[in-house]
Amino acid sequence: MTPESIYNRFDDILNPIIVKELRQVVRGKFFWGVLILFLGFQCIVLSLSIADRGLTSRSVGAEALTFLFGILFFASFVIVPVYNGVKFAKERNDGSDELLFITTITPQTIVKGKFAAAMVFIFLLYSAFSPFMAMTFFLSGVDLPLTFLALIIGLLFSAAGAMGQICIAALARDSNSQQFFRGLGIFTQVSLFFTIAGAGSDMVHYGTGRFFPVSDTLSTLFSLTLISGALTYFFYRASAAIIAPAGSNRMYQVRVSASVIWAGSFLLALWWSFKTSSAHLFMLWSGLVCFGLCLAIAVAISERDSLSDRIAREIPTNPIKKRLAFFFFSGSAGGLAWVAGMSILTTFAMNLLSSSALIRHTSDLRDASFVIFSFVCYFLGYALIAGVIRRVFFSSLIDIRNTWVVFLLVSVAFCILPMFLWSFLGSDSDILMLGNPFASLSRSRYLDGLFFGLSVLLLGLILNFSWLRAQVKEFASAGASHE
Amino acid sequence: MILSVENLYKNFGSTHAVKGLTFSLGGGDITGFVGPNGAGKTTTLRILATIEDASSGKVEIDGLSIFSHPEAAREQIGFVPDSLPVHADMSVHEYLDFFARAYGITSNRRHSLIEDLEEFTNLVGIREKLIANLSKGMKQRVSIARALINDPQFLLMDEPAAGLDPRARIELRELLRVLSRQGKGILISSHILSELAEICNSALIIEQGMLLKFGSIEEVTSHNQQARRLILKPLSDIEALSRFVLLEQWVENLVINGKLLECDYAGTDDEACELLQRIIAGGHRLIEFRFRQQNLESVFMNITRGEVQ
Numbered sequence: 001m002t003p004e005s006i007y008n009r010f011d012d013i014l015n016p017i018i019v020k021e022l023r024q025v026v027r028g029k030f031f032w033g034v035l036i037l038f039l040g041f042q043c044i045v046l047s048l049s050i051a052d053r054g055l056t057s058r059s060v061g062a063e064a065l066t067f068l069f070g071i072l073f074f075a076s077f078v079i080v081p082v083y084n085g086v087k088f089a090k091e092r093n094d095g096s097d098e099l100l101f102i103t104t105i106t107p108q109t110i111v112k113g114k115f116a117a118a119m120v121f122i123f124l125l126y127s128a129f130s131p132f133m134a135m136t137f138f139l140s141g142v143d144l145p146l147t148f149l150a151l152i153i154g155l156l157f158s159a160a161g162a163m164g165q166i167c168i169a170a171l172a173r174d175s176n177s178q179q180f181f182r183g184l185g186i187f188t189q190v191s192l193f194f195t196i197a198g199a200g201s202d203m204v205h206y207g208t209g210r211f212f213p214v215s216d217t218l219s220t221l222f223s224l225t226l227i228s229g230a231l232t233y234f235f236y237r238a239s240a241a242i243i244a245p246a247g248s249n250r251m252y253q254v255r256v257s258a259s260v261i262w263a264g265s266f267l268l269a270l271w272w273s274f275k276t277s278s279a280h281l282f283m284l285w286s287g288l289v290c291f292g293l294c295l296a297i298a299v300a301i302s303e304r305d306s307l308s309d310r311i312a313r314e315i316p317t318n319p320i321k322k323r324l325a326f327f328f329f330s331g332s333a334g335g336l337a338w339v340a341g342m343s344i345l346t347t348f349a350m351n352l353l354s355s356s357a358l359i360r361h362t363s364d365l366r367d368a369s370f371v372i373f374s375f376v377c378y379f380l381g382y383a384l385i386a387g388v389i390r391r392v393f394f395s396s397l398i399d400i401r402n403t404w405v406v407f408l409l410v411s412v413a414f415c416i417l418p419m420f421l422w423s424f425l426g427s428d429s430d431i432l433m434l435g436n437p438f439a440s441l442s443r444s445r446y447l448d449g450l451f452f453g454l455s456v457l458l459l460g461l462i463l464n465f466s467w468l469r470a471q472v473k474e475f476a477s478a479g480a481s482h483e
Numbered sequence: 484m485i486l487s488v489e490n491l492y493k494n495f496g497s498t499h500a501v502k503g504l505t506f507s508l509g510g511g512d513i514t515g516f517v518g519p520n521g522a523g524k525t526t527t528l529r530i531l532a533t534i535e536d537a538s539s540g541k542v543e544i545d546g547l548s549i550f551s552h553p554e555a556a557r558e559q560i561g562f563v564p565d566s567l568p569v570h571a572d573m574s575v576h577e578y579l580d581f582f583a584r585a586y587g588i589t590s591n592r593r594h595s596l597i598e599d600l601e602e603f604t605n606l607v608g609i610r611e612k613l614i615a616n617l618s619k620g621m622k623q624r625v626s627i628a629r630a631l632i633n634d635p636q637f638l639l640m641d642e643p644a645a646g647l648d649p650r651a652r653i654e655l656r657e658l659l660r661v662l663s664r665q666g667k668g669i670l671i672s673s674h675i676l677s678e679l680a681e682i683c684n685s686a687l688i689i690e691q692g693m694l695l696k697f698g699s700i701e702e703v704t705s706h707n708q709q710a711r712r713l714i715l716k717p718l719s720d721i722e723a724l725s726r727f728v729l730l731e732q733w734v735e736n737l738v739i740n741g742k743l744l745e746c747d748y749a750g751t752d753d754e755a756c757e758l759l760q761r762i763i764a765g766g767h768r769l770i771e772f773r774f775r776q777q778n779l780e781s782v783f784m785n786i787t788r789g790e791v792q
Binding site: 008011012014016019020023024027028091094095096098099100101102103104105245246247308309310313395396397399 | 495497532533534536548550551553554557558560562564568570572573577580581582584585586587589590591629633
């Protein structure tokens with residue numbers, strides 16, 4: 001094998017998007033601008049720290065490191081992911097990605113390429129900044145393992161942030177949505193930056209013991225790696241699904257990965273609950289699951305309600321696999337069924353754990369499980385009602401893809417209108433608050449909330465019975481007819 | 484290879500962009516895709532390019548559905564959109580290299596393929612220029628080169644001549660002729676009907692998503708003609724000829740236009756031959772006897788109303 005053939009082989013396996021992105025980055029002014037600007041910042045911060053406090057100050061190293069890490073993290077967590085996202089949204093808007101879809105390239109390759117290009121950029125920034133950060137070791141007040149820990153955590157969160165921005169950018173379909181999602185992306189990333197940077201700064205100043213026992217450093221790092229890895233993977237699957245052609249079975253991988261992440265995060269929360277003998281982390285997990293399921297409802301109600309040729313072709317003929325496929329394949333009814341299934345599993349898991357004698361606060365867990373189940377019932381019911389409203393009154397105005405807007409309006413109407421009515425009538429009965437799922441958070445009335453949520457869901461199911469049945473029937477007959 | 488479209492429908496909410504379109508495109512054909520703005524041309528081309536899904540209907544390439552097997556269909560289709568997307572900080576050569584990589588073309592073939600394409604589309608001189616700095620005509624050539632990277636059997640072109648200067652148009656026309664001779668089927672939408680008539684051997688006229696006419700240029704321009712315009716040029720005494728012709732069957736709306744005599748003639752070709760024989764036998768000396776060909780432009784104006792959905 002000649003060096004040229006080895007090079008060619010390597011060249012052939014490279015993701016074309018990475019090659020393109022890196023070529024553009026090297027040619028463009030952005031990369032050099034960011035690199036020089038932030039290196040300049042590092043020099044200034046380091047010089048000023050030393051000049052101000054002197055080399056003998058006990059905390060000069062920690063302060064310099066905090067500043068340097070803050071600058072690096074801002075560049076790697078905000079600037080690079082946001083730039084990458086804005087660029088991708090612009091490409092989506094001018095149709096560049098459409099031309100890629102008529103090649104043999106897959107949406108997954110596009111997303112992987114975009115992500116890898118952002119990561120190369122982030123690695124370059126880390127490489128350029130590391131000498132300055134290493135210099136702080138020679139100043140006093142710096143714990144070297146802590147520096148590495150901060151860098152690794154920063155890198156992990158930057159990776160998740162880069163993929164998250166790709167996911168938000170993928171949602172931009174036209175110039176209006178491009179502006180909206182650009183704003184949303186920047187807002188999300190900057191907000192998260194200040195939250196994470198604040199925690200990081202505290203960690204450097206006061207040590208990791210303030211957040212978790214020193215003996216649990218490795219466990220924490222392992223957990224953070226898993227969480228950021230799971231987030232990155234989920235955003236990757238979601239981004240690929242968003243940009244995939246409408247007729248493809250694009251939700252399959254999203255639901256499979258969401259289910260795997262659900263199971264993995266459940267085990268992680270379980271482990272920490274037993275480790276700390278407290279159900280608090282488990283409750284945090286269930287809250288996040290509930291938020292995720294509510295988002296999944298908005299997505300599911302906006303999915304297509306008829307099978308495309310491509311999806312029909314992929315439906316397995318084996319009866320068990322086929323039934324399972326209904327929950328995971330693209331399709332509105334299947335998506336809603338998946339949410340219902342996951343919420344039942346979550347409630348079941350929480351109730352199972354609440355009987356454990358090894359952890360404290362188990363009664364909170366049982367209450368929380370009811371609240372979460374109520375939340376999902378409320379939103380499933382509102383989504384189904386929104387589906388009917390769109391089909392009956394606005395089918396010519398609002399495409400099924402935008403049913404989530406009607407769903408939001410219905411949810412807001414049920415939450416807010418009774419409150420107005422309440423103040424208008426001067427009634428002091430808080431029964432009118434029942435339309436708001438947050439009312440079920442109150443321990444005294446979570447059973448009322450559950451009852452109301454189930455009633456709304458039942459109403460939604462009755463109104464949508466024929467619509468849901470038609471989708472189930474189509475799915476049941478499709479696999480056989482396409483074999 | 485044949486690209487066949489059968490009963491194609493595409494709805495956007497209550498808007499019916501394409502309504503029951505049926506036509507076919509064979510290898511070597513250059514079909515002009517004509518219709519007013521908003522007629523559904525771009526939507527149809529995007530469906531054929533597998534970018535959009537159809538609401539219903541069939542599109543097949545040699546019997547293989549492009550909806551069920553889009554990946555296989557994409558190997559046979561090249562798409563040239565109405566404008567080349569902006570690729571900042573990318574040269575022509577890098578752009579083509581990127582798409583060749585996206586098609587999975589290995590490096591040993593890629594380099595020679597891109598060089599051949601650059602030569603074929605006359606891009607050699609500008610291969611290192613940034614795409615963002617190119618003129619519309621140059622961008623169009625880059626777009627065509629990109630669409631040819633996978634050597635597709637069918638080329639779908641959306642308004643490729645829009646905004647091109649006369650030289651660029653002539654170059655484009657020549658390029659299309661060469662591609663047609665190579666056996667590629669080309670479906671080209673354009674507003675410049677005179678140009679289409681020159682290079683196309685068939686035409687497809689749509690309005691409000693519906694097919695109005697489809698066939699060879701001759702069929703499209705002659706179809707539904709109740710009376711053809713007959714032009715006669717006598718060597719002398721045009722008045723005498725006009726009196727003679729006016730008495731003939733199938734002749735109407737006779738006018739003298741300078742040295743030409745023009746009239747509507749509703750007879751067949753055989754009857755026209757007999758008319759010519761009678762004129763000669765009647766002692767009239769003619770140097771011109773022909774029918775005015777109806778062009779694509781007039782057919783388009785006659786059968787469309789310029790309405791959009």
